[in-house]
Amino acid sequence: QVQLVESGGGVVQPGRSLRLSCAASGVTLSFYAVHWVRQAPGKGLEWVAVISYDGSERYYADSVKGRFTISRDKSGNTVYLQMNGLRVGDTATYHCARDWGVRRTMFYFDDWGQGTLVTVSS
Amino acid sequence: EVVLTQSPGTLSLSPGERATLSCRASQSVGTNQLAWYQQKPGQAPRLLIYDASSRTTAFPDRFRGSGSGTDFTLTVDRLEPEDFALYYCQQYAATPITFGQGTRLEIK
Numbered sequence: 115q116v117q118l119v120e121s122g123g124g125v126v127q128p129g130r131s132l133r134l135s136c137a138a139s140g141v142t143l144s145f146y147a148v149h150w151v152r153q154a155p156g157k158g159l160e161w162v163a164v165i166s167y168d169g170s171e172r173y174y175a176d177s178v179k180g181r182f183t184i185s186r187d188k189s190g191n192t193v194y195l196q197m198n199g200l201r202v203g204d205t206a207t208y209h210c211a212r213d214w215g216v217r218r219t220m221f222y223f224d225d226w227g228q229g230t231l232v233t234v235s236s
Numbered sequence: 237e238v239v240l241t242q243s244p245g246t247l248s249l250s251p252g253e254r255a256t257l258s259c260r261a262s263q264s265v266g267t268n269q270l271a272w273y274q275q276k277p278g279q280a281p282r283l284l285i286y287d288a289s290s291r292t293t294a295f296p297d298r299f300r301g302s303g304s305g306t307d308f309t310l311t312v313d314r315l316e317p318e319d320f321a322l323y324y325c326q327q328y329a330a331t332p333i334t335f336g337q338g339t340r341l342e343i344k
Contacts, residue, residue, distance in 0.1 A: 135329075159273075159281065159324055161333040175332045176237075209280055221328035222271040226280035 118164035120210050123230030126200055132231060134195040136210030141225070144190025147213035149184050149223060152232075162208070164194060167217050168201045177203075200234045202222040238263055238327050241334035244277045248344040255312040257339045259325035263303045266329035272301055272310050275338075284323075285310065317343070 122134040136148060150162040163174045163184040172184050183196040193210060208230055211223035239262040259270065268288035273281035278284075283292050285301035288308055292330055298313045312319055320343050325336040 156336075159326075159335040161326075161335070164333075173331050207240045214283070214286065221269075221331075221333055222283065222286050222326060223273075223281075224283055226282070228280055 116212070118212060118227035118228045118231040120208060122210065125230045127232045127236055128201055128234055130200055131196070131198045132200060133233060134197065134208055134210075134232070136195075136227060138191065138192040138212070138225075141212065142191065143193065143212065144186075146218055147215065147219040148184075148186070149211045149213060149221075150184065150192040150195050151209045151223065151226075152204075152208040152212055153209070153229070157168060157206075160206070163195065164213070164219065164221070166219050167213075171219070173232050194200055197232070200232075202234050205232060205234045237330060237332050238265060238330055238334050240325050240327055240334055240336035242325060242339045242340060245337075246340045248342050249315055250344045251315050251317055253315050255315055255319070255341055256314075257310040257323055257341070258337050259303075259310070261306040261308075261312075261327060264329070265308075265327040268304055269327060269329040270301075270303070270308050271298075271326045271328065273324045274327065275324065281324065300320040311339075315341075 117139045147166045149164045165184045181199040186193045210227045212225045214220040214224045241260045243258045270288045272285040275281040289301045302309045324338045
């Protein structure tokens with residue numbers, strides 16, 4: 115059974131940084147692109163970023179470009195989201211999601227984690 | 237960016253009825269690069285349909301996706317109690333990937 119688990123969320127002041135992690139069990143994450151998708155409290159889904167299976171390609175939503183960086187460790191099995199310059203509007207539950215494609219990015223999401231809550235507040 | 241508009245915002249139906257959910261794109265989503273997700277309270281979304289009409293094995297054939305270009309539909313036949321949830325469409329024809337605002341399917 116595939117399980118994605120996010121960690122690293124918490125309460126942080128505006129302008130500060132946070133790093134989220136995404137680890138998987140039941141699947142070799144290094145074969146897949148991984149996305150971050152966020153959901154503000156009571157709101158809909160917003161795609162944030164994606165990293166290809168080999169780390170060679172990364173894409174970001176305009177709302178986070180230049181502030182957030184997606185990466186993966188050398189094994190490829192843990193994916194990170196470094197969030198700098200956090201804003202109140204970044205408050206959301208951040209889900210990592212495994213891309214459907216094997217060794218290619220299809221840009222839709224198969225397995226999702228339950229998410230980690232990031233609250234940006236002074 | 238491609239804006240997806242879902243309608244209705246809330247759909248109230250009884251078990252056994254048919255649900256028809258709409259997703260309209262502001263521009264063509266290529267070769268039907270559209271997915272649907274189901275989300276229940278406190279849970280992560282689950283992929284239901286991809287490529288506009290391909291259903292994942294996690295869902296029964298009561299769920300059907302259709303449409304092309306800019307107009308897409310998710311149809312759920314013979315509603316079961318577990319089908320009442322939030323449904324989102326998502327396009328992946330262009331980055332940024334975008335979602336619709338969701339349709340809430342509730343028990344009447």
